[in-house]
Amino acid sequence: MLKRPTALVLLASLSLSACRPSATPSPAPAPAPSQAPQPQTDARYSGTFSGGFRFPEAREAAFGEQAMVASNSDLASQAGLEILRAGGNAMDAAVAVGFALAVTYPFAGNIGGGGFMVIRMADGRTAAIDYREIAPLAATRDMFVDATGKLTDKSVVGHLASGVPGAVAGMDAALQRFGTMSLAQVMAPAIRLAREGFAVDSALFRSLSGAKQRLCRFEGCATFFPSGEAVAPGATLVQRDLARSLQLIADRGPDAFYEGPVGDSLVAEMRRGGGIITREDLAAYVPKWREPVVSTYRGYTLITMPPASSGGITMTESFNILEEFAPLPAFGSAEYTHLLAEAFRRAFIDRNAKLADADFVPVPRDELVSKAYAKTLAAQISRTQASKTPAFTAGRPEPEHTTHYSVVDGKGNAVATTTTINGGYGSAVWVRGGGFFMNNEMDDFAAQPGTPNMFGLVQGEANAVQPGKRMLSAMSPTIVLDKDGSVLLVVGAAGGPTIITAVAQVILHVIEHGMTLADAMRAPRMHHQSLPDQIRVESVGFNEQMITALRAMGHEVVTQQGIANVNAIMRVPGGWHGVKEPRGSGLAIGY
Ligand code: GLY
Secondary structure, three states, rough: OOOOOOOOOOOOEEEEOOOOOOOOOOOEEEEEOOOOOOOOEEOOOOEEEEHOOOOOOOOOOOEEOOOOOEEOOHHHHHHHHHHHHHHOOHHHHHHHHHHHHHHHHHOOOOOOOEEEEEEOOOOOEEEEEEOOOOOOOOOOOOEEEEEOEEEEEEEOOOOOHEEEHHHHHHHHHHHHHOOOOOOOHHHHHHHHHHOEEOOOOOOHHHHHOOOOOEEEEEHHHHOOOOOOOOOOOOEEEEEEHHHHHHHHHHHOHHHHHHHOOHHHHHHHHHHEEEEEEEEHHHHHHOOOOEEEEEEEEEOEEEEEEEOEEOOHHHHHHHHHHHOOOOOOOOOHHHHHHHHHHHHHHHHHHHHEEEEEOOOOOOHHHHOOOHHHHHHHHHOOOOOOOOOOOOOOOOOOOOOOOOOOEEEEOOOOOOOEEEEOOOOOOOOEEEEEOOOEEEEOOOHHHHOOOOOEEOOOEOHHHOOOOOOOEOOOOOOOOEEEEEEOOOOOOOEEEEEOOHHHHHHHHHHHHHOOOOOOOOHHHHOOOOEEEOOOOOOEEOOOOOHHHHHHHHHOOOEEEEEOOOOEEEOOEEEEOOOEEOOOOOOOOOOOEEO
8 A cells, every 4th residue: 555655744743641541430320321231320410401491311322331433424433333343443443434424424524625633542642633625726815706806606616616635645644643454444344335335314315305406517416316316215325436436545545546546537527617626736735733722621621623723722712711600500591601602702703813724824822722811801701791793794504514423442542533525515516537526615715804604704814715725614623531631522513613612512511511421412502603793592492581581681692403513422431422413314333
């Protein structure tokens, strides 16, 4: 197998000082979750919340004594489990899940996109790898603005919308550094699923059907809509072109993608459709090892993603502000939701103005994650009155895009990965001969600073398009360590900017409100991203009194059906709980 020269991968990882024993706390008696075998004890409980909203007990958690995988695709989670059972570690399994998602979850799984991975090995090493897409060398600041100064939709649909993909190089680099198996071994389940096909489920059928109009403007139509309609539930979906691409990558390493036949197909597709990604762009792509953002919240340690993702800094800033108010009011109370909104508002104001690819723009990382800075922001927050974000253009709400998966193994190694092609099925451009969708990640740049993007985010000049630059992301793969230094949570989400607030809420539900993981995942979610200046709340779960009280404080409150898509794993006495997003497809499975 050819490997990309490791010298190309910039190493800047950080190690925590010590390996800690994986002790499991165990005081109070547990409610009895449904799936056997179950841990003997569980310090957590199913909560009773203000307004009478009560979650059922932790019935949706899978339990594994040794290992766990949680993703948005049953088959991808099973691919991870297959690798773990074959002796692979959490990284081997994570890379297997990543490639399998490219086959079974084309909505967001990919080799035509990019992502971020946060790693915590059982020996105490931590690392973060950034394999975000980059703007092509021919990209220009105003490439998405027309002659009249109006923003076009070319950053969202079609060949110009794509950044140079990083997924293949990133997953390979992570595997080389932390895995124990070869690329060919961990890719075997994905190749099998693409070559032999798999039975389409109703989730994939519905998702494809909803995207038919966009997808059938491009070449993926024949594969996914063979008779004019989406492949039916129960039918076998075979992806021969994708199987060939994956086999080439397994045989020759990432060079097959960046300097070989898969890249040739990609570049030919770009030429056909007026895209600007060239062979030079592909050859120049390198994933980057980054120093994870490491912070504390009330004695717990959060290890999360630095730029080019905004996720880690924005979440850390929010946690630092909230820590000033701890212990926080009860979950479901207006006082609690108000404090979250005000903390998120301030962190997103900084995010949208100051965060960007730190290789291109100076990012005040140390200041933004400092407790002293959070103290000054917290001092501006009234407990009873909403503040206002300086007015701008209103944005649009976003659907769930992207996908996150969490993996732990029997040794206690943990990998949190979030990957995306941005919108569902990315730019809708499907690479002929290559068999995969291209991302529309260029829309994550401020295509026209000051104007909302697909997610309604209004961002500044720092995140303007520049050749070779990574577009700012919200992806927030995160690992939380218990007070004794052992892995407590492996978590991340899909959903554009709601990723940051949803991941923060699942963590808070567990460490602040003492919920089981199943409850933490099921609990109704809220979101605030500074602009539009409103609290979004899920339409079931929160009571009317809370919404009335928030409005009386001066908040605009809007409801929406579901917010974000999280897949998480939590340590429990005797093993791990895994929970796939209750609002979406997927599987948590362990042993
Ligand atoms: N494409 C969504 C994100 O990176 O935040």
